[in-house]
Amino acid sequence: MARKFLYLVAFIAILVIAGGIALSIWSREATELAFVPQGDFVEQDALAQNAYEDPAMWYSRPGIGTDDPARYQPSIAEPEDGAAEAAPPPPSPENPATEASLPPAAPSLEIGETRRAEIVPADEIPDFAVFFVHPTSYIPVNFTDEVNWNAALGDEQAELRARLFLRGLASAFNRADEIWAPKYRQAAVGAFLTDKPEAQKAIDAAYRDVEQAFAYFLESVDDDKPIVLAGHSQGSLHILNLLRQKVAGTAVEARIAAVYAVGWPISVESDLPALPFPACAAAGQSGCISTWNSFADDNDASMALGYYADGLGFNGQPRGDGPILCVNPITGAVNDGAPASANLGTLVPEEDFSSASLIAGAVPARCDDRGLLLIGSPPDMGEAVLPGNNYHVYDIPLFWRNVQEDVVARVNAWSAQSR
Numbered sequence: 155m156a157r158k159f160l161y162l163v164a165f166i167a168i169l170v171i172a173g174g175i176a177l178s179i180w181s182r183e184a185t186e187l188a189f190v191p192q193g194d195f196v197e198q199d200a201l202a203q204n205a206y207e208d209p210a211m212w213y214s215r216p217g218i219g220t221d222d223p224a225r226y227q228p229s230i231a232e233p234e235d236g237a238a239e240a241a242p243p244p245p246s247p248e249n250p251a252t253e254a255s256l257p258p259a260a261p262s263l264e265i266g267e268t269r270r271a272e273i274v275p276a277d278e279i280p281d282f283a284v285f286f287v288h289p290t291s292y293i294p295v296n297f298t299d300e301v302n303w304n305a306a307l308g309d310e311q312a313e314l315r316a317r318l319f320l321r322g323l324a325s326a327f328n329r330a331d332e333i334w335a336p337k338y339r340q341a342a343v344g345a346f347l348t349d350k351p352e353a354q355k356a357i358d359a360a361y362r363d364v365e366q367a368f369a370y371f372l373e374s375v376d377d378d379k380p381i382v383l384a385g386h387s388q389g390s391l392h393i394l395n396l397l398r399q400k401v402a403g404t405a406v407e408a409r410i411a412a413v414y415a416v417g418w419p420i421s422v423e424s425d426l427p428a429l430p431f432p433a434c435a436a437a438g439q440s441g442c443i444s445t446w447n448s449f450a451d452d453n454d455a456s457m458a459l460g461y462y463a464d465g466l467g468f469n470g471q472p473r474g475d476g477p478i479l480c481v482n483p484i485t486g487a488v489n490d491g492a493p494a495s496a497n498l499g500t501l502v503p504e505e506d507f508s509s510a511s512l513i514a515g516a517v518p519a520r521c522d523d524r525g526l527l528l529i530g531s532p533p534d535m536g537e538a539v540l541p542g543n544n545y546h547v548y549d550i551p552l553f554w555r556n557v558q559e560d561v562v563a564r565v566n567a568w569s570a571q572s573r
Contacts, residue, residue: 182347182457189293190344191301195352198304198339201363206336206370213288213320214335223317224286224324224333228501228510228554279562280569282411283332283375284382286324287364287389289417291315293343303356304339313337322501322510323386323550326557327414330382332375336367340388349464357391364392368400380411380568382561386549390418390445394429398468402430411568412561413443417549419458420445420479422525424467433479437486437560440568444481444560446519446527448549454542455526478525483553484518486560491520494530499555502535517552 205211214224292305292312305312316337324335341356375381383401385393393415401407407430420426420443426433434442449455459475467473484492497519499512518530529545529552538547550557 182460185457186344186347188295188297189342190296190348190350191294191303191342191352192296193301193303195303195355197355198306198359201366206367211337211367212334213317213337214286214324214333216332216334222333223320224284224335225328226321226325227328228325228512230499230512278566279329280380280565281331281376282380282382282565283334283371284324284327284330284384284561285368285371285393286320286327286333286335287338287385287392288316288319288323288335288340289385289387289389290340290343290346291319292340301342301344303342303345303352304359305342307337307339312340319386324384326550326554327382327384327561329558329562332379334367334371334374336364336371338363338367338392346388347461357388360388361392361395365396365400368396372406379409380565380572381406381409382412382414382565383410384414385416385418387417387546390415394418394420394425394468397429397431411440412564414557414561415443415445417447417546418445419447419462419473419525421462421467421473421476422479423476424469424471424473426479428468433488434481434486434564435488438563438567439486440564440571442564443479444483444486446480446483446521446549447478447525448519448527448529448545448552450532450543450545451528451530452532452543453526453528455524455544457542458544458546459524477523480521480525480527482519482521482527483550483560484556486556486563489521492518494518497553497556498559500533500535501551501554512555514555519553 209215209217212218214222218225291314292309293315294301320335324333327333338360341353341360345353345356383393383396385391393413397413401410410431412434413431420429422433426443429443431441431443434444447458462478463472463474465473479488481488482490482492484496494515494517497515497517499514500516501510502513502516517533520528522528532539532543533545533552535545535548535551540546545552
């Protein structure tokens with residue numbers, strides 16, 4: 155309990171700080187002034203060829219045990235008064251899934267009764283491996299920090315944030331028998347807020363580390379094991395580049411059960427045609443890409459959409475105002491909608507930060523015409539909601555349990571097709 159308390163307090167504190175900075179900076183110009191590095195890009199030395207053989211180069215990988223942040227298991231909120239209980243571990247032959255292992259049911263809030271997804275027993279899940287790339291945790295601020303274009307390995311604050319982000323994000327994939335999450339010299343947050351040539355150099359440098367980690371991952375997992383590629387924000391961009399440069403047209407392509415490139419806007423017109431997989435059209439489809447970007451219904455997404463429109467797509471052209479790919483994480487279907495009653499569990503910290511709980515039926519989701527995922531009235535998720543009611547930090551926690559089951563369904567579909 156003490157370990158959980160310290161992790162969650164640190165996690166919330168970090169998000170409060172990051173959210174406070176973001177909420178105090180509303181204009182695009184001021185945001186860039188605060189976060190975009192002002193110095194020259196300095197190329198860091200290439201990693202040793204065998205760098206990722208060292209377990210210390212991974213936040214998550216087989217063998218880490220209880221210190222693995224991706225193996226975090228939240229508690230399940232009581233439907234009424236009463237303390238939250240520890241959530242059961244993922245079902246196993248000795249501990250089969252039952253109705254009691256589901257989050258508490260919630261009444262339908264929008265469109266009538268909705269069938270709840272079923273938890274698949276562990277003995278019905280084939281082994282699969284997840285390669286997860288964490289989002290930006292290197293958030294230096296001009297005038298207060300030494301600001302570089304890329305984080306250094308061993309940066310204490312960046313690595314602490316990364317580990318804690320993994321607890322809330324990669325843990326949704328914890329029904330896999332293997333989860334691998336590499337350390338990498340990520341681009342600073344400011345690299346995504348400018349068109350300076352240094353920014354692309356920083357992103358490319360970060361990708362080279364991820365590419366090297368992915369090569370070791372492929373060497374380490376069994377040749378016939380299905381693979382799920384996943385990430386958030388900057389991590390999703392690196393996952394998409396892996397698809398284009400290291401997966402498409404190779405034997406690995408046939409092993410990809412699903413791709414979760416969450417929190418990175420994928421242009422339907424400029425990006426998706428360059429990728430080797432289609433959008434996920436329905437739940438239980440394998441070999442497809444799932445992504446979403448979460449905003450409250452009452453939102454001002456102009457800043458986020460502005461950066462999206464100005465950015466270059468994979469076709470080398472500005473994305474403009476074309477639609478963003480949106481796969482509803484509750485239903486697993488593209489351009490879909492679902493009521494809160496179908497949400498199996500949102501990962502929410504307790505008021506005293508002593509634990510985190512899964513709360514069912516709290517948040518709806520529907521894709522709008524722009525490709526944003528709208529989540530109803532602003533839910534109380536903490537202090538890291540970005541300007542304009544942008545719930546970017548919470549893209550996965552908002553739908554944690556549905557994501558967990560969606561992964562299983564897609565891996566099972568891949569397995570059935572591969573027999």
